[in-house]
């Protein structure tokens with residue numbers, strides 16, 4: 024092996040293009056070495072066998088802030104981890120992390136920094152004096168304004184209900200957090216989240232609400248998202264139907280384009296800095312519905328938990344760094360073992376929207392085929408992220424995970440303690456989570472009289488396990504930051520810009536065109552399928568089947 028590495032290092036020096044640019048990570052010798060390791064692993068790594076060694080748990084699990092991360096049931100070993108760490112080194116993960124933390128431009132295609140980590144840095148105490156000429160940065164100033172507004176609105180208690188309108192990063196975070204922090208939703212208004220353009224969503228949210236006592240928050244970084252604009256217009260109409268109400272008193276806009284909101288008549292606006300990406304925005308003023316429900320102090324505990332994970336990512340040695348392990352494992356599974364995705368199984372009812380939240384976080388960030396410089400990545404990147412809360416998923420798709428012809432890793436997320444005071448439920452739930460991970464790993468041997476093939480199957484299906492003591496604002500903050508950083512690490516290895524999302528723009532443009540055609544019925548220039556469907560939808564022609 025030493026010889027191979029020396030030869031590899033010598034070649035490495037030549038791996039530059041004519042301009043002296045470092046070649047893609049797939050062109051490095053360590054990548055090729057990992058491909059060999061992947062073949063060995065696919066053929067020879069038997070999880071049930073290696074897990075007979077008690078040291079494997081010690082070696083492949085680590086304690087990060089609020090999260091015990093067990094990767095000993097992952098389809099890798101310490102040698103693979105060491106090689107992956109070398110890959111991270113070649114890809115410049117540390118330098119990229121430092122650039123992220125320093126507020127450098129890491130979103131190259133939009134020429135922006137990504138400032139979500141800065142939002143979690145401790146706020147200066149209220150009223151703390153600034154040095155002359157110094158002002159609070161844009162991130163903290165916006166956050167402070169939001170927390171102050173949340174405090175005032177809770178104190179005034181004028182609104183019994185808040186309807187938060189927002190989609191994607193402007194909706195999923197509030198939805199997840201409101202569910203996860205439900206035990207802390209005390210002393211504030213009821214909060215409802217509306218995302219879907221389908222009118223059923225808004226219609227249902229408004230049932231039983233009283234316009235005089237209802238506040239709408241419209242969160243949209245771009246202030247141009249069709250779903251949010253549509254829901255906002257209908258919500259305004261609903262308020263205006265009560266003649267004596269002045270609608271701007273019932274609305275708060277949260278956006279990077281406060282100018283546009285103000286032009287539209289909004290008088291209460293909060294700012295999202297340009298450097299805060301939608302899927303990283305829950306820590307910003309987008310968190311207003313959450314701060315209203317749980318109170319600013321609890322919201323700050325969430326930020327503090329995330330900050331602890333930020334410090335871990337920045338300071339822990341890479342060999343003991345949870346986001347680094349997970350990001351490298353994601354690269355290993357996708358690019359080397361060619362696994363088509365990951366199943367997320369949160370064994371906590373409060374985390375039932377976590378799979379959807381992570382879908383956006385990971386698939387929008389790393390669902391890309393080119394590097395930041397526009398060159399093809401040259402390997403498989405992030406696959407599908409999907410899942411359901413446990414134990415519900417066990418009775419739906421876990422059969423596929425155990426015996427299907429494709430193999431994907433499962434990520435279990437559980438808490439040691441629950442907040443419901445029903446210990447029998449919690450013990451059974453935990454036993455189920457552990458049992459599923461165990462079953463995936465060991466498979467089954469048919470007993471005499473049982474059906475061979477059906478009741479005996481090989482197992483060797485990988486999983487990771489994240490164990491929190493309990494779901495608190497701090498542990499939730501840490502868990503979400505852990506995922507943000509793992510996505511960042513994987514993106515950095517692939518050389519991807521994890522902070523843009525050009526792919527989703529095309530559909531938005533086409534939808535605007537088709538919306539116009541719906542009125543005219545004009546299908547000129549459309550492909551046959553779209554023309555056929557549009558005609559069928561709108562004009563009723565062709566409805567002969």
Ligand code: F6P
Pocket residue numbers: 190191192193242243244245246247248251301302387524527
């Ligand atoms: O369409 C994708 C997207 O731009 C996401 O990145 C974003 O979180 C979501 O739409 C909502 O965008 P906005 O906050 O601008 O309404």
